[in-house]
Amino acid sequence: MTESDNTLDLNEIRAASGDFDADFTAEERARRTPGVARRAAGSIVGMAVGDALGAPYEFGPSPGIVLAGTADDMVGGGTFAWAPGEWTDDTSMAVPLLRAFAQTDPADGRAIPTAVVQEWRAWAQKAPDVGNQTRAVLGRLSASSTADDARASARRVHESTGRSGGNGSLMRTAPVGLLVRFSNSGFFSTARTVDAIVTSARELSGLTHYDPDAGDACVLWSVMIHMAVTYGVVDVEDALRCLPESRRDRWRALLAEAADAEPGDFPKNGWVVHALQAAWAAIHRAGFDLVDDLTATPDAFRLALQHAINAGGDTDTVAAITGALAGALAGVDAIPLGWQRRLHGWGGEGVVLTGHELATLAVEVQRNVGSDYPTSYQPTERVDYSAYGDIGVLAKHPHDEGVWIGAVGMLDDLPAGVDAVVSLCRIGTRQVPDAIAAGDRVTVRLIDKEAPGENPHLEFVLTEAADAVAALRAEGKTVLLHCVQAQSRTPTVAALYSMRHLGVDGERAVREVCAALPQAHPNQAFASVLRAQTFTQ
Known part of the structure; x- marks a missing residue:
């Protein structure tokens, strides 16, 4: 070359x-x-x-x-x-x-390549699976090697083997x-x-x-x-x-x-x-x-x-x-x-x-x-929702005692026994308490807006969120399902959970979930998904 x-x-x-x-x-x-x-x-x-x-x-x-x-x-x-x-x-x-x-x-x-080379080199010394070409190149490097050293090593490996066109x-x-x-x-x-x-x-x-x-x-x-x-x-x-x-x-x-x-x-x-x-x-x-x-x-x-x-x-x-x-x-x-x-x-x-x-x-x-x-x-450790009004809403799910439904403020005051969280709004990287295991935190990015471009694949995302609650419950977890104020996203997913997994009639699911949350009112885009699920039950 x-x-x-x-x-x-x-x-x-x-x-x-x-x-x-x-x-x-x-x-x-x-x-x-x-x-x-x-x-x-x-x-x-x-x-x-x-x-x-x-x-x-x-x-x-x-x-x-x-x-x-x-x-x-x-x-x-x-x-x-x-x-x-x-x-x-x-x-x-x-x-x-x-x-x-x-x-x-x-x-x-070249600041990025040199730093990356050193991290790759350290990783390859312990990793169980490293491609042959990559291992051969990184294995020739030292703790002081630069990006130029890596390229030279790659060239030497190529010249000694006659090939270096792997997918690595x-x-x-x-x-x-x-x-x-x-x-x-x-x-x-x-x-x-x-x-x-x-x-x-x-x-x-x-x-x-x-x-x-x-x-x-x-x-x-x-x-x-x-x-x-x-x-x-x-x-x-x-x-x-x-x-x-x-x-x-x-x-x-x-x-x-x-x-x-x-x-x-x-x-x-x-x-x-x-x-x-x-x-x-x-x-x-x-x-x-x-x-x-x-x-x-x-x-x-x-x-x-x-x-x-x-x-x-x-x-x-x-x-x-x-x-x-x-x-x-x-x-x-x-x-x-x-x-x-x-x-x-x-x-x-x-x-x-x-x-x-x-x-x-x-x-x-x-x-x-x-x-x-x-x-x-932009990612942040905590998203501040203090100006959004009441973010302390909390209720038991009307059809499942193992599910709490509420607002984002409850992340700072988890109900006793909650060991899994399904978040339906943007949250910070440190907003869910450390006591909740990483595998028991599910984040679903939903926007409480009706424009189609705001929520791509809306029906899929809502049903996936409801199914995530069901999967956590099947593992014996007590779940907090929340959005910002429990007005639109939370009641929508809570009702879908009842419809898809608890055998509750669609109209009843929506009515009783909304009755449990004082400000519940799913927006029209979310409501259309609920209606579609009702008709296909």
Whole structure:
């Protein structure tokens, strides 16, 4: 690989970015803007969910699984005896990137790569599963090694083995795609942002993988994730223009081949090219229309991972790559709560992260990049609701003595016996008492507004929230179900829980739940879901 192999025409990148941004009117951009934080979180949680779901089947033939979208899909096991819901090296290597991007502007030179290299090196010394190429490169480094040392090591490994085109850099590239700018007119793509993504993707790939195929794949996937996070759609031609001109036709043909194929048609998916093609095939087989954000449904997300895993081979990595783009398209709302609740894994020396914490890291990356990032999206230890009126509402669920329904203020004064919390509003990272175990905290981001764009996949999200209450109760937990004031979100989910799991007639469920909460009045969008559930009982 010569230096010219990686030389990029920045004018062409700027043209690609400009063309893509011009596809949207101000009104369209405004419609898509509320979903940006959700799509960013969806990319990272989607990556980790795919990783954890695929881990048990790694190195084997197609398992022929059918994903139900419940916690039971997270079976664990496999070659490395993973716990149910535990992610592998794919996500573990992405975590230092998330942390670095959340603290340092990726355009600031090489400070990020060197810090990341050292964290990867320390992790690889104890990790049960590290790719052969990555282990060979990191194993040659010392505690004083820099990013340049890592690239030199990657080149030496490549020259000694004759290859370095594994999928180990593509699997971790999703954080690069989260770099999105914000202004008063909303989120948008800029030439500077695309330039930073292209440069970062290739440089970070080269830390362990010298082969230009690995760098190209990371650039393509990172730019596509950026497009999906920013706008909810992907323009393949614009993404291809971010590659060196001499290699665009080849990758255009590879993507076209995959779009018409099955993921299993690319069996050498430890190779970065087949891994990307298998993921691209899985996304198309699942029904994603990349230019229509309305096709990015919960069913499409679930099916994309199912197709990816059923390709066999490097199942965790192909599913992680697939989940990163599928999650960026569909958003975190499309990911089953049962999967999110079990999700966990390495988050640093002695640290175990949850899926919710991964989502928070994703949003922190965007806040760091966009100086005008909306306050309503920014993570904080506590969200102050003291000006919202009565936030001390509390009542027993009229149909289940093991469920309390109320307002956010009850997090500071939990009823006796409560050992699980389902939150239906934005809360801080330290707002749920430490006594509640991480796996018994479920956060559902619902907005008490009726506009369709505010709550993507509304019916799915509401039913998932009700099912989460049922799952916790089945485990013997006493649950606090809350929103801000227990006016709209809490009564809606409480009534759905009665209807779906306790056999209570719809009209009676709504009437008696609302009678228990003095200010209960589900908004029209939520009420329409309740009516639909009543008619299908």
